[in-house]
Amino acid sequence: xxxxxxxxxxxxxxxxxxxxxxxxxxxxxxxxxxxxxxxxxxxxxxxxxxxxxxxxxxxxxxxxxxxxxxxxxxxxxxxxxxxxxxxxxxxxxxxxxxxxxxxxxxxxxxxxxxxxxxxxxxxxxxxxxxxxxxxxxxxxxxxxxxxxxxxxxxxxxxxxxxxxxxxxxxxxxxxxxxxxxxxxxxxxxxxxxxxxxxxxxxxxxxxxxxxxxxxxxxxxxxxxxxxxxxxxxxxxxxxxxxxxxxxxxxxxxxxxxxxxxxxxxxxxxxxxxxxxxxxxxxxxxxxxxxxxxxxxxxxxxxxxxxxxxxxxxxxxxxxxxxxxxxxxxxxxxxxxxxxxxxxxxxxxxxxxxxxxxxxxxxxxxxxxxxxxxxxxxxxxxxxxxxxxxxxxxxxxxxxxxxxxxxxxxxxxxxxxxxxxxxxxxxxxxxxxxxxxxxxxxxxxxxxxxxxxxxxxxxxxxxxxxxxxxxxxxxxxxxxxxxxxxxx
Amino acid sequence: xxxxxxxxxxxxxxxxxxxxxxxxxxxxxxxxxxxxxxxxxxxxxxxxxxxxxxxxxxxxxxxxxxxxxxxxxxxxxxxxxxxxxxxxxxxxxxxxxxxxxxxxxxxxxxxxxxxxxxxxxxxxxxxxxxxxxxxxxxxxxxxxxxxxxxxxxxxxxxxxxxxxxxxxxxxxxxxxxxxxxxxxxxxxxxxxxxxxxxxxxxxxxxxxxxxxxxxxxxxxxxxxxxxxxxxxxxxxxxxxxxxxxxxxxxxxxxxxxxxxxxxxxxxxxxxxxxxxxxxxxxxxxxxxxxxxxxxxxxxxxxxxxxxxxxxxxxxxxxxxxxxxxxxxxxxxxxxxxxxxxxxxxxxxxxxxxxxxxxxxxxxxxxxxxxxxxxxxxxxxxxxxxxxxxxxxxxxxxxxxxxxxxxxxxxxxxxxxxxxxxxxxxxxxxxxxxxxxxxxxxxxxxxxxxxxxxxxxxxxxxxxxxxxxxxxxxxxxxxxxxxxxxxx
Numbered sequence: 001x002x003x004x005x006x007x008x009x010x011x012x013x014x015x016x017x018x019x020x021x022x023x024x025x026x027x028x029x030x031x032x033x034x035x036x037x038x039x040x041x042x043x044x045x046x047x048x049x050x051x052x053x054x055x056x057x058x059x060x061x062x063x064x065x066x067x068x069x070x071x072x073x074x075x076x077x078x079x080x081x082x083x084x085x086x087x088x089x090x091x092x093x094x095x096x097x098x099x100x101x102x103x104x105x106x107x108x109x110x111x112x113x114x115x116x117x118x119x120x121x122x123x124x125x126x127x128x129x130x131x132x133x134x135x136x137x138x139x140x141x142x143x144x145x146x147x148x149x150x151x152x153x154x155x156x157x158x159x160x161x162x163x164x165x166x167x168x169x170x171x172x173x174x175x176x177x178x179x180x181x182x183x184x185x186x187x188x189x190x191x192x193x194x195x196x197x198x199x200x201x202x203x204x205x206x207x208x209x210x211x212x213x214x215x216x217x218x219x220x221x222x223x224x225x226x227x228x229x230x231x232x233x234x235x236x237x238x239x240x241x242x243x244x245x246x247x248x249x250x251x252x253x254x255x256x257x258x259x260x261x262x263x264x265x266x267x268x269x270x271x272x273x274x275x276x277x278x279x280x281x282x283x284x285x286x287x288x289x290x291x292x293x294x295x296x297x298x299x300x301x302x303x304x305x306x307x308x309x310x311x312x313x314x315x316x317x318x319x320x321x322x323x324x325x326x327x328x329x330x331x332x333x334x335x336x337x338x339x340x341x342x343x344x345x346x347x348x349x350x351x352x353x354x355x356x357x358x359x360x361x362x363x364x365x366x367x368x369x370x371x372x373x374x375x376x377x378x379x380x381x382x383x384x385x386x387x388x389x390x391x392x393x394x395x396x397x398x399x400x401x402x403x404x405x406x407x408x409x410x411x412x413x414x415x416x417x418x419x420x421x422x423x424x425x426x427x428x429x430x431x432x433x434x435x436x437x438x439x440x441x442x443x444x445x446x447x448x449x450x451x452x453x454x455x456x457x458x459x460x461x462x463x464x465x466x467x468x469x470x471x472x473x474x475x476x477x478x479x480x481x482x483x484x485x486x487x
Numbered sequence: 488x489x490x491x492x493x494x495x496x497x498x499x500x501x502x503x504x505x506x507x508x509x510x511x512x513x514x515x516x517x518x519x520x521x522x523x524x525x526x527x528x529x530x531x532x533x534x535x536x537x538x539x540x541x542x543x544x545x546x547x548x549x550x551x552x553x554x555x556x557x558x559x560x561x562x563x564x565x566x567x568x569x570x571x572x573x574x575x576x577x578x579x580x581x582x583x584x585x586x587x588x589x590x591x592x593x594x595x596x597x598x599x600x601x602x603x604x605x606x607x608x609x610x611x612x613x614x615x616x617x618x619x620x621x622x623x624x625x626x627x628x629x630x631x632x633x634x635x636x637x638x639x640x641x642x643x644x645x646x647x648x649x650x651x652x653x654x655x656x657x658x659x660x661x662x663x664x665x666x667x668x669x670x671x672x673x674x675x676x677x678x679x680x681x682x683x684x685x686x687x688x689x690x691x692x693x694x695x696x697x698x699x700x701x702x703x704x705x706x707x708x709x710x711x712x713x714x715x716x717x718x719x720x721x722x723x724x725x726x727x728x729x730x731x732x733x734x735x736x737x738x739x740x741x742x743x744x745x746x747x748x749x750x751x752x753x754x755x756x757x758x759x760x761x762x763x764x765x766x767x768x769x770x771x772x773x774x775x776x777x778x779x780x781x782x783x784x785x786x787x788x789x790x791x792x793x794x795x796x797x798x799x800x801x802x803x804x805x806x807x808x809x810x811x812x813x814x815x816x817x818x819x820x821x822x823x824x825x826x827x828x829x830x831x832x833x834x835x836x837x838x839x840x841x842x843x844x845x846x847x848x849x850x851x852x853x854x855x856x857x858x859x860x861x862x863x864x865x866x867x868x869x870x871x872x873x874x875x876x877x878x879x880x881x882x883x884x885x886x887x888x889x890x891x892x893x894x895x896x897x898x899x900x901x902x903x904x905x906x907x908x909x910x911x912x913x914x915x916x917x918x919x920x921x922x923x924x925x926x927x928x929x930x931x932x933x934x935x936x937x938x939x940x941x942x943x944x945x946x947x948x949x950x951x952x953x954x955x956x957x958x959x960x961x962x963x964x965x966x967x968x969x970x971x972x973x974x
Binding site: 024025027033036037055102103106107111135148149150151152162163164165166167168169170173215217243244245246247248249251252253255281282283305307308309310311312313314315316317318319320321322325326327344345347349351355356358389390393394396397398399400404407408411460461462463 | 511512514520523524542589590593594598622635636637638639649650651652653654655656657660702704730731732733734735736738739740742768769770792794795796797798799800801802803804805806807808809812813814831832834836838842843845876877880881883884885886887891894895898947948949950
């Protein structure tokens with residue numbers, strides 16, 4: 001297979017950082033710091049006529065002085081200087097420019113003219129440009145953390161494209177807190193040259209990327225985007241959060257990315273047709289892509305709900321209903337089986353409510369019994385880590401002896417941790433998705449950590465868990481209808 | 488004013504805990520522990536024929552042996568023993584029984600009969616019963632932490648009623664993490680005797696309670712509930728999360744609280760008419776009540792949005808649009824004023840985007856300039872604590888010297904902390920609500936702590952922040968229309 005043109009962008013052998021700085025509060029410092037600290041695998045050349053050395057790395061006065069071929073330059077200089085900088089790059093045969101600098105198409109007429117100038121230089125020289133006004137990019141294969149914010153991303157199988165650097169940053173923060181890893185990330189900026197659909201196209205054959213996450217505002221090249229998305233979704237799931245849904249949002253998007261946004265219903269229908277899963281809230285993006293990047297797809301829409309208590313079961317049922325999932329009754333033989341070990345007053349139905357028993361071992365047996373049932377396609381587990389959360393309070397606020405605390409840890413946290421390990425095994429053993437809800441991510445439990453180390457996110461509410469499960473079901477259905485197959 | 492009948496429930500002078508235990512993993516241990524640790528102000532009598540002393544407190548073999556008048560008993564014994572226990576209480580003139588025990592109306596026909604028996608004893612003896620199947624209650628005025636889960640609630644002005652103990656527990660966990668305080672909490676359980684509307688009625692004249700939060704599934708006595716809610720909302724805000732919205736949810740609710748749920752649209756209309764603010768997701772409850780319990784009400788629906796970056800501004804605008812808030816343009820004189828200190832490429836409109844400047848002082852000046860504008864009724868501030876979050880990463884993952892770290896802390900965290908202090912002052916000075924969004928609650932920033940210590944929650948997403956602001960506007964409008972006045 002011939003190399004994809006963007007291969008060099010995601011695996012550059014050499015990068016010059018024009019505007020790298022040793023001054024703490026400059027983006028030229030922060031971006032360069034992230035690249036060095038991220039352990040970039042290629043050669044790194046900071047460029048700044050006023051500096052000699054940054055982090056022990058020799059600084060060059062200009063890119064010509066580097067005296068080597070450069071795959072990429074990062075541009076962090078004031079906007080008016082960018083065209084001249086880019087011309088110098090053109091002379092030296094630079095392949096990619098990532099332009100962090102703002103003050104282009106996102107501002108007034110002068111900025112738009114400057115952006116046009118940049119684009120002309122790029123077109124005539126063959127330099128491909130990311131941005132301008134990008135917050136950077138990440139690539140796991142070359143340890144490239146070319147980012148404004150200091151986010152220590154971990155490698156993983158998610159490719160992420162964002163039409164807002166700010167939103168992208170927040171989502172990546174949320175993702176790393178929840179244990180997710182990325183293959184690639186691009187803050188696409190103003191998309192003067194490289195468009196979001198071109199990065200998307202790269203993901204089709206990118207072996208590192210198994211699930212795709214997109215934040216979009218304008219989607220200017222909607223047709224190209226949807227055509228590529230359609231090819232992609234037959235093999236890899238694509239999750240999108242598209243804003244500009246109301247008049248107020250469209251106006252804000254127009255001012256932010258300079259884009260005209262179309263009717264939201266049109267987008268909705270187009271995404272559905274292309275098999276793109278749409279998130280309705282920003283943080284849902286992370287839930288959904290975490291599920292799609294890790295879990296098997298359910299064979300149908302029949303969901304079991306296992307809960308420590310009734311309220312969360314009701315809410316999860318409500319939202320299953322909203323997302324067209326079924327919460328079917330349990331077959332009599334499953335109820336008979338569960339009667340053998342469940343507490344006497346358990347719900348004897350679906351949702352399966354363990355009615356506050358402190359014997360958390362029961363939870364594990366219940367999970368396996370439900371997964372064995374042919375009439376259940378996927379399981380929502382509400383509350384793992386909940387009792388570990390108790391321990392947090394007892395440690396800080398109790399009359400318990402150390403011995404009692406240690407006993408309690410054994411009976412609650414250790415058992416929950418064991419259940420977490422079992423859940424991971426069960427997903428493979430039964431080839432059914434298990435979506436886990438826990439608010440324990442705030443005070444991280446061992447159970448939550450075990451799940452997250454295995455790529456299983458603890459979704460913080462039953463409403464969001466139901467949406468993640470529905471997304472798995474939707475994507476499974478789309479693949480069956482379209483004849484696609486998840487890679 | 489004559490004392491309200493429920494005054495004794497929320498301020499009991501003496502409580503016997505029937506079934507108190509020294510055995511670690513029994514609810515009789517956990518509940519009694521919480522009561523002792525919570526610092527209950529009255530006299531506490533553990534009752535258990537098999538125990539001598541728990542936490543150094545003398546245990547009585549039965550309540551008669553206490554030899555004193557008891558305002559309240561807590562019942563944590565197996566369901567079949569509850570009627571006889573209650574009869575003994577009746578003989579001794581006990582006023583209130585909080586029945587933690589499960590196995591009543593929420594289970595099969597035997598449980599229902601048992602509940603009927605309990606109710607008859609209550610009716611004939613005059614004992615008022617909370618539950619059965621309650622997870623307990625809290626009252627700030629008597630330091631009464633009569634709770635199954637170990638949650639160290641802090642006193643505050645929110646009264647909370649929940650038809651699910653499980654959901655109530657989760658919401659209280661979320662509330663304490665976010666710095667909210669409670670006046671009263673009741674997990675109403677099966678409502679065999681005392682109904683949710685009776686507790687609601689108590690809040691009308693309860694000086695401790697200034698905002699009310701409700702999780703409801705069945706709302707069996709809908710008429711009574713709405714009549715009282717209508718009286719309440721003319722003086723105090725009432726926030727409800729009502730589940731049982733879809734068929735699947737209704738079925739689950741029917742099995743959980745034994746209640747028939749009506750049509751969701753009917754509830755929607757009834758709540759609106761009664762001025763009750765409805766949350767659409769569980770955690771939104773906490774956002775909304777935190778705003779209503781602390782912030783001034785906006786005079787209109789015109790909202791300013793201040794953001795570190797474009798994406799969050801677009802999403803906040805989107806959801807303002809969804810909730811019928813306006814995001815009006817800024818008057819030319821405000822833009823001119825802001826041009827004096829904002830970075831050159833700021834958005835020059837609303838949302839007010841500081842386009843990633845690292846000079847966070849700008850944020851503070853922008854806040855005050857917007858609040859001074861007569862054409863803006865309330866402000867969404869997106870991102871306070873965001874830069875403090877950066878520091879978290881630099882501490883753990885950087886090449887920075889200690890001196891640089893300390894410089895950065897001064898320039899980012901300390902300035903953000905100062906802005907947080909100013910925001911608190913501005914709310915009073917301009918008498919306009921400021922709703923703050925930050926994902927910094929995960930790695931708590933000083934700015935977030937300052938805000939929360941002052942009762943201002945850091946709402947974790949722009950979507951939820953818009954909903955909280957819309958709830959303030961809705962309640963303000965309701966009061967103007969109904970001629971009510973917030974206490």
